[in-house]
Amino acid sequence: MDQQVISNFKKLYTKHLFRSCFEVTATTNLTLREFWKDHFNIAICLKIIDQTWLGVTTRTLTSAWKTLWPEAVAERIYKELEPGMSVEEEIVSLGKSMGLEVEERRERARRGAHPVTDD
Secondary structure, eight states, X not given: OOHHHHHHHHHHHHHHHHXXXXXXXXXXXXXXXXXXXXXXXXXXXXXXXXXXXXXXXXXXXXXXXXXXXXXXXXXXXXXXXOOSSOHHHHHHHHHHHTTOOOOOHHHHHHTTSSOOOOO
C-alpha cells in the first residue's frame, strides 16, 4: 500500500490513542501509567484501530490507487475528491470562529516573522 496511507493511518492512530488515554485519565483516578499497565489491552487497541481506519479518507485511498494502478481510478472521480480547503485553512477558519486571533503562516512569513517551510 502507498506510504501516504500508512503515514496517515499512523497519525490518526496516535491521535485516537492520545484521545483515549486523555479521556480515561480525565474521567477516572487512574494515572496514565496505571491505565497503560493495567487497563490497556488488545480489545481497546482493536477499537482504536477500527476508529482510525474509519478516519482514513476516500481521497487518501484513491490517491494511493491512482499511484499504484492509474487505470483503475477514473479521472472524474479523482477530481471530485479534490478538497475544498486545506487543513491549514480549516484550522485558521476554526480558530477565527472561536474568536481567537489567528494568523496564517504565509502572512507571518510575508511580514518576515517566520519563514515558510514544508515541515
